[in-house]
Amino acid sequence: MxxxxxxxxxxxxxxxxxxxxxxxSPRPIARVLEREATRLxxxxxxxxxxxxxxxxxxxxxxxxxxxxxxxxxxxxxxGEPSRxxxxxxxDEFQLVVRERTGAQRTILRSDVAEIATFETRNSxxxxxxxxxxxxxxxxxxxxxxxxxxxxxxxxGGVTTAMLLSAIGIPVAGGLIGYHAFARSVAVVIYxxx
Numbered sequence: 001m002x003x004x005x006x007x008x009x010x011x012x013x014x015x016x017x018x019x020x021x022x023x024x025s026p027r028p029i030a031r032v033l034e035r036e037a038t039r040l041x042x043x044x045x046x047x048x049x050x051x052x053x054x055x056x057x058x059x060x061x062x063x064x065x066x067x068x069x070x071x072x073x074x075x076x077x078x079g080e081p082s083r084x085x086x087x088x089x090x091d092e093f094q095l096v097v098r099e100r101t102g103a104q105r106t107i108l109r110s111d112v113a114e115i116a117t118f119e120t121r122n123s124x125x126x127x128x129x130x131x132x133x134x135x136x137x138x139x140x141x142x143x144x145x146x147x148x149x150x151x152x153x154x155x156g157g158v159t160t161a162m163l164l165s166a167i168g169i170p171v172a173g174g175l176i177g178y179h180a181f182a183r184s185v186a187v188v189i190y191x192x193x
Contacts, residue, residue: 069089074116094107115189115190118185138173
């Protein structure tokens with residue numbers, strides 16, 4: 001917004017303060033206004049760049065402080081390999097975690113290189129595979145019921161079992177595949193700059 005305003009001011013000053021002929025030079029006030037408008041434009045753009053750089057380089061430590069207790073983490077301390085731990089607490093200066101052995105460890109914030117949490121992501125491809133297996137199995141069961149089940153005097157129960165096999169088994173296979181092939185993915189929530 002400031003840079004747009006500054007550019008508009010510069011353009012209007014240049015157009016209104018220009019010389020009438022080639023021999024005339026701009027008036028001193030017009031030259032000062034032009035120089036100041038240019039300086040304001042450059043200052044506004046420089047400030048905007050600094051704000052953007054600061055926002056990009058600011059680590060997300062407040063997110064770490066809001067983690068629920070016992071959240072599974074992967075913590076990398078500078079100069080050490082990453083370790084899987086459980087979150088205990090954090091404040092502005094330190095992180096407290098519980099090691100796999102049960103011992104608590106306090107790590108200074110300045111020593112932390114990276115923190116990642118783990119998210120479970122379900123498997124759409126597992127759902128498709130489970131549904132296809134369910135279609136194969138459900139259709140075999142339905143066809144077996146259709147050709148090998150006596151249904152005299154009424155076929156209501158056999159028809160219901162055939163429909164449940166042909167529809168229910170593929171749906172169940174898709175749901176099972178979606179959840180059974182879920183994978184845990186590390187998501188970086190803090191990276192020291």
